[in-house]
Amino acid sequence: MKRAVVFAYHDVGVRCLQVLLSQGVDIALVVTHEDNPQENIWFASVAGLCRDHGLPCIKPADPNAPEIVDRIRALSPDMLFSFYYRHLLQEQLLSIPRAGSFNMHGSLLPKYRGRVPVNWAIIHGETETGATLHVMNAKPDNGPVVEQFAVPILINDDALDVFRKVTVAAEICLHRALPGLLSGDYPQRPQNLALGAYFGGRKSEDGRIAASLTALQMHNLIRAVSRPYPGAYIDTAAGRLLIWKTRLANARAGDSPGIIRAPDQRFYLTAPAGGCLQLLDFELNGMANALPESGNTFNPFGTLQ
Numbered sequence: 076m077k078r079a080v081v082f083a084y085h086d087v088g089v090r091c092l093q094v095l096l097s098q099g100v101d102i103a104l105v106v107t108h109e110d111n112p113q114e115n116i117w118f119a120s121v122a123g124l125c126r127d128h129g130l131p132c133i134k135p136a137d138p139n140a141p142e143i144v145d146r147i148r149a150l151s152p153d154m155l156f157s158f159y160y161r162h163l164l165q166e167q168l169l170s171i172p173r174a175g176s177f178n179m180h181g182s183l184l185p186k187y188r189g190r191v192p193v194n195w196a197i198i199h200g201e202t203e204t205g206a207t208l209h210v211m212n213a214k215p216d217n218g219p220v221v222e223q224f225a226v227p228i229l230i231n232d233d234a235l236d237v238f239r240k241v242t243v244a245a246e247i248c249l250h251r252a253l254p255g256l257l258s259g260d261y262p263q264r265p266q267n268l269a270l271g272a273y274f275g276g277r278k279s280e281d282g283r284i285a286a287s288l289t290a291l292q293m294h295n296l297i298r299a300v301s302r303p304y305p306g307a308y309i310d311t312a313a314g315r316l317l318i319w320k321t322r323l324a325n326a327r328a329g330d331s332p333g334i335i336r337a338p339d340q341r342f343y344l345t346a347p348a349g350g351c352l353q354l355l356d357f358e359l360n361g362m363a364n365a366l367p368e369s370g371n372t373f374n375p376f377g378t379l380q
Contacts, residue, residue, distance in 0.1 A: 077153040077174070077257050082106045082138065082160035086238070087206075089119040090246045091158040091179055096128060098253050103150040105132045106143070108161060117303040139165045147171055154256065157211065158245070166213045174259060176211040179249065181241045183223055184209060185271030188216035193238050195274045196228065197299035200291070203227050204237065206244035208252050210263060216273075219263035222252040231322060233298040279305035284318070286332075286376045290350025294321050311375040313367040314360025318344075321352040333374035336366060347376055 078101040083092055088107070095102060107121040125132035135143050139162075147155075148171050155176040157164060169176040182192035184207040196204040205225035210218035224247045226240040255261030282300045284293055284307050297307040301319050309316045324343055327335075332347040334354065342354040342364065359365055359373075366373045 076101045078103050078150070079154045079156055080104045080106070080147050080150060080152045080172070081156045081158065082162075082164065083121045083156070083158040084108050084161060085121075085159040086118045086242045087159040087179060087181065087245045088121045089124050090242055091156070091249050092121065092124055094246055094249045094253065095156070098257070100154075100253075100257075102130050103152055104147065105130050106138055106160070107132060107134055109134045109136075115303050138162050139168060144168055144171075155211075163215055164211065169211050169213070174256070177221065177256065178209055178211045178216070178218070179245050180207045180209065180216050181238075181245070183207060183225060184216060184220060185266040185268050187274055188271055189273040190276040192274065193241055194234055194277060194299045194304070197232070197234060197237060198295050200295050201228055204241060206241055206248045208245075208248045209266075217266055217268055219265050221256070221261050221263060222248045224248045224251070231298065233301040233320070234304055235302065282307045284309045286347045288346065289348045290323065290326075290344070290346040290352050292348075293318075293344075293346055293350075294323055294352055297321050309375045311359070311373075312377075313373070315358075316360075316375050317358045318354060318356075319358075320356035321354055324351045324353040326351040331374070332376055333372060334366060336371040342366075344375075 076099060079095060080103055081092060083105060084107050105121065105125050110116050122132055144167050147168065152172045153174045155169065155172040157178040180192065182196060183205045187195050193204065203225050205223055207220055208222045209220050212218045224244040226244050228237055252261060282305055284296060297318050300307050306317045306319055326345065327343065330345045332345050335343050337343060344352045344354055357364060
C-alpha cells in the first residue's frame with residue numbers, strides 16, 4: 076500500500092481525497108486551511124471529510140515551516156499531492172516523497188497557470204477548460220503533465236457551473252492516472268509554456284464593468300464573477316448596479332447606451348462599445364430588477380436619461 080501526504084482544500088480537494096480513499100491509498104496526513112471568516116465558504120470541507128474518515132489533519136499557517144517539513148519527512152511518504160491547496164509548496168517539501176509530488180490544476184495547462192483559472196478562462200471567452208494533473212516542481216504549474224480532462228464552457232455558463240464541471244474533470248483525471256502513479260509507470264509530457272501564461276488572483280473591485288467593454292466582454296465578466304463570487308458592477312449616479320446574470324441579445328437599432336425596460340417588461344443593456352445584453356438578474360442600490368423612480372430608461376455609464 077502506497078502512503079501519501081495530501082495538501083487539499085475546496086471541492087476539488089474533497090473529491091480527489093475521496094478518489095485516493097476509494098483506491099486504498101494510505102493517507103498519512105492531510106494539510107488544509109483554516110476557513111477565512113471574511114470569505115463566502117460555499118464549497119465542501121476537507122477538514123470535515125477528514126473528521127468523517129478519521130484522517131489526521133492539520134491547518135498550519137505556513138506549510139513550509141521547518142516543523143511541518145520535519146513532520147512530513149518523518150512520515151516517509153511515497154507520494155505528495157496538492158489538490159487546490161492555496162499556498163506554494165517549496166522544494167524542501169516536494170523532494171520528500173520517493174515516488175514524486177503531484178498537483179491538480181483547474182485548467183488545461185499550460186493555459187491559465189496561476190490563480191483562479193476558471194474565472195480567467197470565462198473572462199477570456201474560452202469555450203473549454205478542464206483539469207490537469209502534473210508533476211510539481213519549484214515553479215508553480217509548469218511541471219510535466221500526467222493527465223488532462225477537458226470540459227466545455229457554454230456561452231451562458233457562469234463560474235459555478237464551470238467549477239462544478241472542473242471538479243468532476245479533476246476526479247476523472249486522478250482516477251485515470253492513479254494506477255500508473257501507484258505502479259510508478261505514468262506519462263510525463265513536458266509543457267510548452269509559450270502556449271500559456273500566468274494569471275494572478277482577483278479582488279472584488281476587479282468586477283467593475285468598464286464602459287469600454289463590448290456586450291460580449293461584459294457578459295463574460297458578469298458570468299465569471301457571478302454568485303457565489305462578489306459580482307460585476309457599475310457605480311452609477313443612482314447607486315451600485317450589480318449584474319448577476321445576462322444573455323446576449325440582438326442590438327436594437329437606434330438604442331443609445333444604457334438600460335431599457337421593454338414593453339414586455341424585459342430589461343436590455345446596450346453597451347457603449349457595441350452589442351446588447353438582456354439583463355436577467357440585477358440589483359440597483361439593493362433593489363432587485365428595478366430602475367430608478369420606476370423609469371423605463373437608465374444610463375448606468377452617465378446620467379439618468
